[in-house]
Amino acid sequence: MLLSCTWLSELLGRPLDVSPPFDAGNPFSAVNIAARLTNLGLEVEGVEYFELPKIIVGRVDDVSPHPDAAKLNVVQLFDGARTIQVVCGASNLPPVGGKVAFAPVGAVLPDGLELSERELRGVVSNGMICSETELRIGSDGDGILVLPSDWEPGTLLQDLVPGIRDAVIEISVTPNRPDALGHLGVARDLALALGCELTLPPVSEVTTGEPMPTLVTLEAGDRCPRYLGYALEGCRVGPSPLWLRVRLHRVGLRPRNNVVDVTNFVLFETGQPMHAFDRQRLSGERVVVRQAAAGEPITTLDDTKLELDPDDLVIADAKTPQALAGIMGGEGSMVEAATTRLLLEVAFFEPRAIRRSARRYGLRTDSSHRFERQVDFAAQLELAAARAVSLLQQLSGARCVGHCDARAELPVPAQISLDPDHVGRLLGMDVSASEIARILQGLGVSVDRTNPQAWRCEPPSYRPDLGRDVDLIEEVMRHHGLDELPARHSSSPEELPVLPEDPLRALANALTDGLRACDLHEHVSLAFTAEEHTLPFVSEFQATQLVRPVNPMRSQQGCMRPHLLPGLLDAVAYNLGRHTRPLGLFEVGRVYLWPLTSDDAPDSGNPTDEVDRYLPTEPSRAAAIRAQRVSGDSPTGELARALTRDLSATLARVGLPAQLRAPTQPRPWLHPGVQVGLWIGDREVGVAGELHPDLLAGRDLGEFELGYGELWLEALPPLPTVQFQDVARFPATTRDLSLDLDTRISSAEVLAALTRAAESAAAPGDVQDPPRLANADEPRRPIELLEDYRGAGIESGRHALLLRLNYRAGQRSVTDAEVQALHDKVVAGALEQLTRVDPAARIR
């Protein structure tokens, strides 16, 4: 909302200093008014200053065509003292004796151009005849500004037209303050804050003619509780005077004609929208306020053709809708040059319905903006109507010949009981009862202090936001100011409960720290993704499980991510396009999926169950990716291995060591031969591997090797508290083992075979405290993987797996001989199992 300080000054009944902020000490300077508005909760977005210090009225004394340019004229202008020669290209030069706005040599135009003597095709021009646009007092740039012929040459234009010199303050008005959507409401706040008297807009003595009950038929009284209609005759439609055009331009409006300009002027003055119909073009010369029939057509002023909804409220004539009520007038009855008879509407519409209709058609107008926030239905409505009738009479010569005040059930003003002590109790500072009363009454609230502990307050009808005592307390706070508010803790008699920690939050934090400790960098990606990027995961969920915004901003953000990989891949692609360094990123966050079955979740007993059972799932994931350019023929699997190690190390770090073995189901987006599951007990808690070459090719990342892995937080057990185990008092004895195996036999399988063999080899009861493979819970694993060797000395398709087996007894040292005997049994048992899948398996 743009505020003209000239306008405010009229309503405050005193001048305001609208010069750029030189005098910071003057409370009535625009800069201080702006600061005051911000402190009143009307936040200032900016202040702009306007003035035209040297632009004067010039009289055209002679016009002759330019000798050397067909479109230019040489004008002799009288500036009040002497005659000056100016070259002008406008086609609307007034005849000799006419007045124009003249910028002499030395004047500076608002765009910064300083005028100097210039030669235009051989003719000297000493200044410029200006258009509205050049002076920034209007939007008509087609021709020069022609002034009334009775204006005195040489007079400064800004002395003749109020509002040329002005400061315009832009405020953002919060939705609770419809009253501040007009200068009057803002001035009311300022008057109280600055200690001056509010001056209501002048209304000249007007007759409103005879009551004409047939002028308005109120069929939908619940949607329009009050409708003032005025019949005016003898209207002469034409351009508005310059002061009005400047005023509208200052608040961002384009002048149309005197009738429309008056309605807009009063709207910006009082906050009350209104509409003028060409009464002659209304069938039956009257209006009916009713709801639309389904599909009923209307063409609005901006030439939009709408088919109406029965929920829409229309202002119809005897036959068809002539306006979408409170939002926009219809083309059929709009005021035109030939219009002479008007029907002026000043109404109060039910706010929510206006908002529904405005949204339905995407029509946001100055009018709907105010109606949906609720305008006044009482004194200010009447004031606005009188002001408009008076101005129309003044500016268009229209006489009011009849009126109608159609009413239905009006809103009941709130009756608020206010305990003045509650003000101080809620704010935490003392505010005297007299100060509270001063502020409330200053804002138009009627205050009955009969009961000192329960004042009866009735807010004015232009403040629909004041409905409870806290609303009044806010008013007191706004005007009393918060500068004195102490920073002081209150004391409460009750113990605060300590809420349970969310274990998932702790786990996410722990994994974040763990992945970071693997020298990975944390990334946060937008939780949206393109649907095409979810295709690689179709084997894991169905397309209908995707969570989709109804109103995404772009198709690349068409659904919520069902997986962390797409976001990390985007970041990888971003980086690989910009530098050549190896990359390691991770992200811990949620993914979004609808559950496949919609069986009502069992009640958890929470009051939020009623909602929660309809929500999608938001499982948490921790994912990491490593990328580098492939150096040789094909990727080495090195990054997938690094990633697997990152995830294993991260889990081990938080006390949840995992085993590696085949995933339950191979992931089609990972390389079929380079992927692994992470398991804790019999629960798969994550997966890692090398990204599938097809996926990379689809992302233009074919030259890169990418390792990716993720952990599923919901699958992980709670973070354990470590239980101390006494250190082994007797040393372990080790045996190294090198096996020659087919590469398709995984280390996990070898480990499993050795473990099984060790279990059956150590026959219980045989010996007291026999040696065994050292327990996995001890710091050194019972079987350590030392090397996976491929290359010279090993057939292709095979590898040498070097392992170390740790043996120990519980409470004694073991002898070499008994360990060797056990080891031999273990190896033999394992080989027996391995040769079943790889007949060539052997010890190297």
Next chain:
Amino acid sequence: MAADANPTPQEQLDAALLGFESALPQVSSEAELYELQVRFLGKNGAVTKLRSLMGKVPPAQRKELGQAFNRVKQAIDDGLAGRKLALAEAARERNLSRHVDLTFVPDPPRPGTLHPITQTRRELEHVFRRLGFDVVDGPHVEAELYSFDKLNIQPDHPARDMQDTFFIARPEHDPREGAPSLVLRPHTSPVQARTMLRHGAPIRIIAPGTTFRRDDDPTHSPMFHQIEGLYVDRNVTMADLKATLYRFVGAFFGEGLAVRFRPSYFPFVEPGAEFDMQCAFCFDGQLSHGCGLCKQSGWIELGGSGMVHPAVLEQCGIDPSVYTGWAFGFGIDRMAMLRHGISHLRHNFEGDLRVLEQFTSP
């Protein structure tokens, strides 16, 4: 008697000592020294063996021979010990003569980093935990009921336009009727409603989390992060809110920075106010003189706050005639940008390694 043919025990001892003394200077390591010791004093050592001669001399000479034997043994022991000391000294000299250039260190790997938003969120959580707040969160896909209605933002009210909200489509495969309308939460405030519904009053929480709005321009991202604070108890005042914000700003940005309120409107609080802090980046201990970060104003806008609207308390099952409360909220992303001097919002979500790797932290 051919005395010369058979050396006397004394002569044998002398010969052994002579042999030891000539071998000792050749010894150049502890291991060789040990070998030498074994050669002379070991179980079968040259000197040890001579002990058997004791039985072969007449008893009268035994005492003398015994003493001679001990003298030789002592001489060897002394020789060994002296040599050992000399070897250790030489080894120490050699060790000390080494020189390693520690200014040459192969480039260490770049340490992993936490995202500035994570760091800032954790720091905020840490500060508020110290101030006695519990940390809670809720779903990102949230019912309109909790995002708006329970927060005193009525349907068809213009306050709904204060944030442009993403709506979420129901899944086709879910035939259930009566499902609530869902949104991506446009603020963390639904967590307030959920926590009050579930735990009642008194309560003191912060709710940091991810939020979404249909905004995408140089200063807005469709996804961002907010933190929300809520305190509901008996006798809670706006002055208490100011005290809490003051302590928070002191703990997070530095002691002594002032906090001020500007009246504003948020449907879930009444009275409502925006809160600013004195600019920490041009603060001299007393005044903030204005800088680029505070647009020369000396103040930095942080967020919105106010006394919880009694209608919100009622909606969430708390009696507003018994309890009052306050709430505040602000953006974590902006806080992170302020804290680290991040120039542009887009750096937050692109994942540029050259950006991320800068944010090392303890």
